[in-house]
Amino acid sequence: MSTHSHHLAGLLAAALDAAGRGWPVFPLHPATKRPALHGHAHCPRTGPCAGADGHLGWEQRATTDPDRIHTAWAAGRAFNIGLATGPAGLVVIDCDTDTDGAPRAQWAGAGGGLDVLHRLADQAGALPATFTVATPSGGTHFYYRAPACDELRNTAGLLGWKIDSRAHGGYVVAAGSTTPAGAYTITDARDPVELPGWLFARLRPPPPPVIPTGPIRTGTGRRARYLDAALRAETARVHDAPASQRNASLYVAAVALGQLVAGGSLTEPDARAVLTNAAARHLALRAYSPRQAEQTITSGLRAGAKRPRRIEDAA
Numbered sequence: 001m002s003t004h005s006h007h008l009a010g011l012l013a014a015a016l017d018a019a020g021r022g023w024p025v026f027p028l029h030p031a032t033k034r035p036a037l038h039g040h041a042h043c044p045r046t047g048p049c050a051g052a053d054g055h056l057g058w059e060q061r062a063t064t065d066p067d068r069i070h071t072a073w074a075a076g077r078a079f080n081i082g083l084a085t086g087p088a089g090l091v092v093i094d095c096d097t098d099t100d101g102a103p104r105a106q107w108a109g110a111g112g113g114l115d116v117l118h119r120l121a122d123q124a125g126a127l128p129a130t131f132t133v134a135t136p137s138g139g140t141h142f143y144y145r146a147p148a149c150d151e152l153r154n155t156a157g158l159l160g161w162k163i164d165s166r167a168h169g170g171y172v173v174a175a176g177s178t179t180p181a182g183a184y185t186i187t188d189a190r191d192p193v194e195l196p197g198w199l200f201a202r203l204r205p206p207p208p209p210v211i212p213t214g215p216i217r218t219g220t221g222r223r224a225r226y227l228d229a230a231l232r233a234e235t236a237r238v239h240d241a242p243a244s245q246r247n248a249s250l251y252v253a254a255v256a257l258g259q260l261v262a263g264g265s266l267t268e269p270d271a272r273a274v275l276t277n278a279a280a281r282h283l284a285l286r287a288y289s290p291r292q293a294e295q296t297i298t299s300g301l302r303a304g305a306k307r308p309r310r311i312e313d314a315a
Contacts, residue, residue, distance in 0.1 A: 004078070007178075012073040014176020015081045019069055021191075023088035023174075024062035027072050027079035031180060033173050036079055037061060057244045058171065059084050080177035086168030086243075091146045091195050091203065093117065094172065096162040097138040113162035114140055120160060125198035131190060133175045136182030141172055144195035152203050153286040159202055167203075169243060169287065205284045226311050227265055230256070231274055238278035246287045250279055251300045258304020265311045272297060 015025050027036040035058045038044070043055040062084035063069065073079055085092050095113030110116050121127035131143040146152060152167035159165065166172050173179075175186045195203075234253040241249035257271040275297045283290060 007078055008073070008076070011078055011081065011176055012070070014174065015069050015073055016066060017176070018081065018083055018174050019064040019066065022064060023090065024064050024084045025069065025174060026058045026062040026082045026084065026171075028082045028173065028177065030078040030080060031178060032080065033179070035082060035171075055244070058082060059086060059169065060244060062087055062171075080179075081174035082171045083174040084171050085146075085166045086151075086170065089146050089148075090167070090192060091144045091152055091199075092166045092170075092172045093142040093144070093159070093199070094164040094166060095140045095142070096164070107161040110161060112139070113160070113164075116160040116163055117142075120198075125196055128193050128196065129188060129190065131192040132186070132188035133172075134185045134187045135173075136179050136184065140187075141184075143192040144199070145192050147195060147200055151205075151285055152200075153205065155203060155286065159199070165203055168285075205286055227260070230260065231266075235274060235278040238275065239281060241282070243287070246282050247292070247296055250275065250282075250288075250293065250296045253278065254297045254300020255304040258301035259307050259309035260304075260311070261301060262305040262308035263310040265309075268301065271301060275300075 018025050028034060029036045037058050039057075043049050045054065048061055049055045062082070083090075095117055097112035097114070107116055107119075110119070117127065127142075133141040133143070135141060146167060152165070154167060154170040155165045157163065173184055175184045177184045234256050237249050237253045254271075254275055257266060257275065260266040261268050261271050276293065279288075279293050282288060283293060288296070
């Protein structure tokens with residue numbers, strides 16, 4: 001067997017091994033961390049994306065089906081392996097060793113995320129042995145079973161310097177994958193243990209923010225009823241958006257309300273209040289940050305302002 005064929009066989013075996021543990025996987029571009037599946041902007045709306053839900057991202061298309069995995073990794077390309085942490089029921093703590101940039105004073109002397117994590121454990125509780133993967137950069141991925149009662153999201157630096165976490169909406173590069181820096185290697189193959197309570201407490205989303213805004217007075221009559229219906233529809237669009245469409249739905253709703261603002265039917269502060277309130281659930285889950293939500297809302301309102309829409313009273 002050639003070196004290339006051996007490498008392909010190893011990647012397929014690693015993908016099947018992850019799937020055998022119940023962890024959905026999907027292909028990454030060879031020797032990279034980037035998903036090999038098409039994005040929303042280039043979706044042909046065919047195959048798995050032809051259904052009523054439209055485009056399916058890597059999280060929705062990740063699979064444990066051996067036949068689909070064989071098909072994906074039999075194309076002759078050395079796809080790396082992405083592991084969708086949310087569908088896998090995992091929380092992965094990612095400790096980096098890259099020491100570019102000085103840590104805050106509280107982490108002075110730390111050599112990277114692993115040192116910081118051990119300091120946190122010394123203060124807060126035990127760090128039990130669990131399934132562990134060494135990364136090519138010298139970092140460490142600790143795999144934990146996610147609590148069933150809450151939806152944890154990705155975080156960056158929330159736990160401490162050089163520590164990220166991946167849960168719903170995130171993925172990690174699975175063991176068996178390679179980059180120019182080296183390979184992702186299992187260093188502890190035991191089954192993942194449950195996420196320690198002290199880590200859960202730090203990663204748990206805060207309650208939805210309370211936004212001090214009263215009801216928007218739309219008045220009476222046909223024009224007011226139309227405006228009220230429009231506000232309810234755009235609120236529902238944002239609040240009920242599926243995980244893969246959260247930011248896109250916020251943008252679309254902002255465009256629609258931006259048209260009404262430009263047409264004089266709604267004030268911009270009221271439009272922002274409606275959109276921010278509608279996004280509260282997603283903000284609480286850290287699907288996007290308050291700043292990201294504000295940027296999306298601003299961008300959508302500006303786009304909508306280019307196409308003003310007036311609500312006329314009945315004759």
